[in-house]
Amino acid sequence: MTHPSGFEHDAGFLHPERPARLRAVMEGIQRAGVALEEVDATPIDPDDLAIVHDPAYVDAIRRLCAAGGGDLDPDTRASPETWPAALAAAGAGSTAVSRLENGFDGPAMVSVRPPGHHALRDRAMGFCIFNNVAVTAARLRDRGERVAIVDWDVHHGNGTQAMFYDDPDVLYVSLHQAPFYPYEGTVDETGRGRGSGTVVNIPLPSFTAGDVYREAVETIVEPVVDAFQPDWLLVSSGFDAHAGDPLAELRLVEADYHFLARSIAGRVRTGRVIVFLEGGYHLPALRDSVTAVVHGLLGVHAEFPPSEHRSPPESAAALSRTRSLLGGKVVGLD
Secondary structure, three states: OOOOHHHHHOOOOOOOOOOHHHHHHHHHHHHHOOOOOOOOOOOOOHHHHHHHOOHHHHHHHHHHHOOOOOEEEEEEOOOOOOOHHHHHHHHHHHHHHHHOOOOOOOOOEOOOOOOOOOOOOOOOOOOOOEEEEEEEHHHHHHHHEEEEEEEEEOOOOOOHHOOOOOOOOOEEEEEOOOOOOOOOOOOOOOHHHOOOOOEEEEEOOOOOOOHHHHHHHHHHHHHHHHOOOOOEEEEEEEEOEEEEOOOOOOEHHHHHHHHHHHHHHOOOOOOOOEEEEEEEEOOHHHHHHHHHHHHHHHHHOOOOOOOOOOHHHHHHHHHHHHHHHHHOOOOOOO
């Protein structure tokens, strides 16, 4: 799922969240050598954004773009072209749902700009305008579906977590570098009220590599998702945890992204997985990691160079503390 308007959104001169990212994603998918159907996203009706966003905020974005654009926060800028791009990005997930339910035997990859997982109900931040994955999850939830969101972007998806913090029908699981922007996503944030136990944060220190990431997935992510028994699995797929990414300090490689994708692919029935592009700013790493994710999602055996990186002792210690603190608070880790 993509849309040509994504190439027109101007985040600012020399901004890392640039149109070339979409070309890198498409090249990565094509390199995977699998059957591919490219579909233009249907832009969301602005009124329908009220499912997760304050209507006054949505109207403020529209007016700002119509007036020529401007800064929304120190990292996030809107241009006149941002409005149609953001509506297409927010509608892409629902387009994918419709396509998957009407004949396409998924999974689906949503390659759009701007990204979304930092966007709050009434505020843009971290390159994000509207929360694309949250819009899709909320629409599915309102149909009576149970939705799991797995976020492996290097940054915590604070916007997504906030929108579902007290929601028993949406599970949010995040692996992220910490302490790091947006300085949220601690282990003790596990949901509230009826949503208690449906938020799972796995904060990991700088220089954590695939060895500890894989252990985290096997010992926390997989059992938690399985216990939740989702109907749909949505992935906030940032590629900025890659060792080559200039904006962070984790050490994943293509083989690790293949493992991540393979680990979640069979946790819901076929055609119920949607992967959303979030971060990832080193273009060759983005391209090659997308290829790895496609292969992982489809269960394609692929050889990737083994990682040369090993996590520092602090990473294993952090993961052990996380498992201990989550035990008894999260379904599946009792």
